[in-house]
Structure formats: C-alpha cells, structure tokens
Amino acid sequence: MEEEQEAEEQERFSSQQRLKAAVHYTVGCLCQEVAADKEMQFSKQTIAAISEITFRQCENFARDLELFARHAKRSTINTEDVKLLARRSNSLFGERLDQAPICQKQTRATQGHRDHRSLVAV
C-alpha cells in the first residue's frame, strides 16, 4: 500500500518537474529575445529564478481565476476572469491585453451584434 502511495507521489513530482522544465524552456527563449533586443546578457541563475517565480505565480493565478469564475457562478474560466486578474497593473496589462488579438476579435464581435440590432430597430 505504501509502495503505491510512494509511486503516486513520485509520479506527481516528476510531472511537476516536467512542467517546470517546460516553463524554464519558454522563459529561456523569452529572455534570449530580450537579451538580443537590449544587448544585455542574462546569467543562467537569473533565467532559472524568473522561471521559478513564474511557475509559482501560476499557483496564485490559478486559484484567483477559479475563485473569480465561481463568484460569477461559472465553472468555466473565461477572458473576463483573466482581465480581472490583470486589473492591478493597468499600465502593464490594461492596454496590452485589450490589444491582444483574442480580445480584439471579441470586441469586433459584440460591436457587430450591436450594429445589427440597430438596423433591425429602424
């Protein structure tokens, strides 16, 4: 019985390690882009640190998103929840997220809807 539990623990641990490795890879790529753009190098430890912090931030993000959706009586997290998550730093996200292609698409969709209705009303 104990062996099973141990095996489960190890499985969970190694899947988490795989996720961390995936995050680390992406962070590395992004830092490389910044390094090239700003002509500045990043130490390996710095990239590892940013990677670790990002991984840990995901825990906060996940919990918050889940709570936001639940608060709205939903079980599926949507873009409104994500935008709420980013509220604190308007200068960082407010504009940039709204300009993300996915938000632009939604804005256009709702605008189209409104136009259609005003035509019908006339």
Added chain:
Amino acid sequence: MERASAGFRKELVSRLLHLHFRDDRTKVSGDALQLMAELLRIFVVEAAVRGVRQAQAEDMALVDVDQLEKVLPQLLLDF
C-alpha cells in the same frame, strides 16, 4: 504583422493552471487560455526588461540574480 516571438503554449498554460485548481469541475475556455499565455509572456518579459534596466543602472554587462532580486518586489506588487 507576424512577430516571430516565443511564448507559452496553450497546452502548457492549461496544465499549469489545472495543477492548482481546487475543484475538479473547473475548466478554462480556449480564449482565456490564450489570454493567460499572453499574460504570462508579458510577466516574464517585464521581469527580464526590469532586470536589464537594473543591470544598466549598475553598469553591469550581465543581469545576475542580484539585479533580479532588486526588481522583484515591485514586479510582484505590480501584479
């Protein structure tokens, strides 16, 4: 307007989030995943850029953990 830019894959973001959900029934819409991927990308780039600014202010040729530590508190507060 195609920027060849690195980013977080939706699948990775999904797994990262699901790792910490308390409720089994919680799901994430595809659009929300895409937005989260963008948010995470901005987070990482911001950390990197602030690290660079700190290193430049200190006349360093390299962003080391010392520089990152100095910009970390404000970065996390800005979130």
